């Protein structure tokens with residue numbers, strides 16, 4: 001069975017040995033501290049870790065709030081941002097499926113705006129803003145999960161303008177931002193927008209280790225204080241030990257070093273994946289050339305419905321993730337097509353090409 005796997009880092013992209021060594025050093029040097037509760041009362045995370053994360057993003061340490069993975073940041077932000085009267089959340093269609101579930105769990109009315117090769121369809125968004133202003137717009141602007149699309153800088157600037165004009169927040173989720181294999185990065189929203197207009201969620205999962213469960217929010221003190229109160233009311237703080245290990249690893253430059261290593265490791269896998277999709281499925285099927293991250297994706301014409309197609313794929317030894325699951329309830333792939341996310345991060349080019357060849361064979365049968 002060929003399995004287009006989950007979006008998890010390949011084991012060889014995690015510097016486990018070095019993290020283990022930093023863990024040993026933390027246990028030696030800070031055993032008095034890391035087995036005690038963290039302080040309470042507006043506690044926004046391990047001070048050393050916040051300093052390191054702030055330096056990584058060239059922001060102030062008082063703009064950082066640490067969470068258990070960025071998924072918890074999403075949950076706390078959803079609880080905070082959806083507590084008022086505004087319940088609408090606009091998301092890219094397709095988008096990260098867990099985010100939609102989290103927003104809905106907190107009472108959000110999630111609505112999809114079509115994702116184009118260079119980011120959200122802002123004309124469509126603007127038309128909706130005339131009558132329905134959201135609590136926030138959630139975007140994954142760099143090498144998006146699931147599509148691989150990156151939002152152009154021009155669109156980022158226009159989205160900030162729309163947010164200013166119509167008074168809504170932008171929530172950007174940037175776990176893949178550092179994993180660029182070619183080209184230059186557009187400015188991040190947190191660099192483009194006036195203070196208070198953007199909340200940014202970051203994560204060490206894809207650049208260092210997902211097992212550390214270190215995510216964070218970059219935002220203003222008032223919002224971070226509200227998140228800290230919610231956190232204190234549920235789990236007090238992320239685990240001090242893991243935060244201390246992350247701080248120590250960042251201080252030693254391990255994240256930067258590992259990003260360089262992961263780019264070298266995954267760059268050829270990205271190139272191989274794009275080449276295989278172009279050759280086997282055609283340029284038109286590609287949503288975009290990703291230039292980074294973990295995912296390439298396609299809209300594939302099919303003669304049947306999605307379930308029948310996925311069943312036929314399984315019968316032919318190909319396990320695919322259900323693409324419609326990445327669309328919020330009011331959006332769908334284009335008529336007559338299925339959406340498929342093809343994570344390439346764990347496959348050498350020839351392995352990935354073999355999987356895409358099998359996919360092309362299933363598609364050609366309709």
Ligand SMILES: Cc1ncc(COP(=O)(O)O)c(C=O)c1O
Nearest residue numbers: 069070071096140145203205215
């Ligand atoms: C867009 C996006 N946001 C958030 C996450 C969750 O990351 P974390 O491990 O920091 O919770 C993922 C993980 O795949 C993701 O793709």
